[in-house]
Amino acid sequence: MKTYARRITVHLLAVALTASAQASAQTDPLPSWNDGPAKQAIIKFVQTTTDQSNPKFVPPAERIATFDQDGTLWVEKPMYTQVIYCLERVPAVVKAKPELAKVEPFKTVLSGNREAMAKLSKEDLVKILAATLTGMSVDDFEAEAKKWLDSQKDPRWKRPNTELTYLPMQEVLKYLRANGYKTYIVTGGGQDFVRVYADAVYGIPPEQVVGTVGATKYGYDKAGKPFLLKEPKLLLNDDNAGKPEGIHLMIGRRPRAAFGNSVGDQQMIEYTTAGEGERLAMLVLHDDAQREYAYGPAKGLPNSKVGTFTQALYDEATKNGWTVISMKSDWKRIFSFEP
């Protein structure tokens, strides 16, 4: 018995020592990042805010991190995924309402003329979004969007858009969550649309998706079963100044960390960094035409209509000490499916 007891004790001690050694070994939480100021900023932020002996320690409940989606967590070119969805939904909408076939902008979309479609005005796009995203129940919308997402493929990578997420950002999401941060998507895209896949794609549950959102109307179907109808009434345009407004509406706390890639994210980052204590502000710069796209203004890159990382934003970032992430030099790997 004594020998047996001793053996158990030695075993228990060995287990304890191994666990402690593993913890102190500190395996790299961001293996797809090259060493540099961006990676260092993330690690320093997490270490500082989770170290109880540090005066800049942040209590777990206040650990909120917000992420723009298009261009920050996944590819936004050649078009936002949701815009492609809406354009491809037009034939089904016209089938249900044939009178739309002769009306703009539906006529142009049905023509399939990509050049003409690229010239559609913002007002035209709003009409298309309203027609394709509202007028059905929340449940029907979810089922439709899910079906489309499973079938759709990006023209360049020949993969579903849901696979075109940036591996380095997926690592940041996981690293923050492992350190007690609640991760939120704060997107100009549709809240209901992003909720359909956010959990599967990013590990972000529906209640942590903040997006552009319309009203719903509660009612009953013929069998008396309640349902929520998606209405063409905008509650919040979650872009630019709408992002801090959406954060207050949906979260009610100022984030500690914010990630974006365009002028639409500027106010979210300003709001985040205006709070006291340690804050992290990061902007993804698309400067890698070979592995992804290059459309930032800096370093002489051509500007772009979508996801505008303008020179003014770049100057603002420099002035305020926001960290610019260079896809080209900061990211060792961009996609999980590439070596």
Added chain:
Amino acid sequence: MKTYARRITVHLLAVALTASAQASAQTDPLPSWNDGPAKQAIIKFVQTTTDQSNPKFVPPAERIATFDQDGTLWVEKPMYTQVIYCLERVPAVVKAKPELAKVEPFKTVLSGNREAMAKLSKEDLVKILAATLTGMSVDDFEAEAKKWLDSQKDPRWKRPNTELTYLPMQEVLKYLRANGYKTYIVTGGGQDFVRVYADAVYGIPPEQVVGTVGATKYGYDKAGKPFLLKEPKLLLNDDNAGKPEGIHLMIGRRPRAAFGNSVGDQQMIEYTTAGEGERLAMLVLHDDAQREYAYGPAKGLPNSKVGTFTQALYDEATKNGWTVISMKSDWKRIFSFEP
């Protein structure tokens, strides 16, 4: 060494056995509830939905429980706490805008005539809410509300309203959370107001408070610091049909359990129970004039304007198998400060 090792081993075994004994002893999670159908319904629901071998098992991510506040989690008589706040804020508002002193409904509120105040119309109340809850920054509002809550006292119990929560419901909140449920407040009250104290009072963080909510407007103060201005523009009236609409807006999932006490909660409960699988629907009936108030319709009790538990709702509950909680017979203790 051998004896020491043996002592440690025996100690470890003892610790393990004690822990296991404690776990299987199943201490009562709802000690302030009398045994009866209400208590049994809650325990059965939790056991069923958290037992992996049960076909009605609910995955942790889908465990959402929603609670009305006024009359369900805390006392709503003689007036909603927030209405008292708004009425008491009127003098400060008039001080800032003296021209309001001669205008209704502010004139009546300033008169202090309680009978006249009780007769104010819904439109008058909306004017008072708009004047007292908007036009300031989100941060200023929070600071003001916090100050008032710390100073204010209920006339009957001579305690802050934040202490007038129902102990049995606090136990339900904790019991559900201990079993992986995310608990939400879904209130007709102001989202920003309830967020000020929900964490301290119920252990519910700001991001899990869904309420009546107005727009905010992002801007900058003279020093260039960003802030959010509370605007007199309603985004969602989170009552009646607004409750399921608010749940979709803020949570994006159908709750598994819903608790209310009035016709304002009926649609939330309908929506909750219309989902598949195990659901829990409960209504608190105020039938205890001695220990709290009695204003339910059933059992010949007088009806009331506030927190209307109408006969129609009672019949609906009976028809649909929603559990009615009788304060008088189901609750052993009502408040934590009473024996």
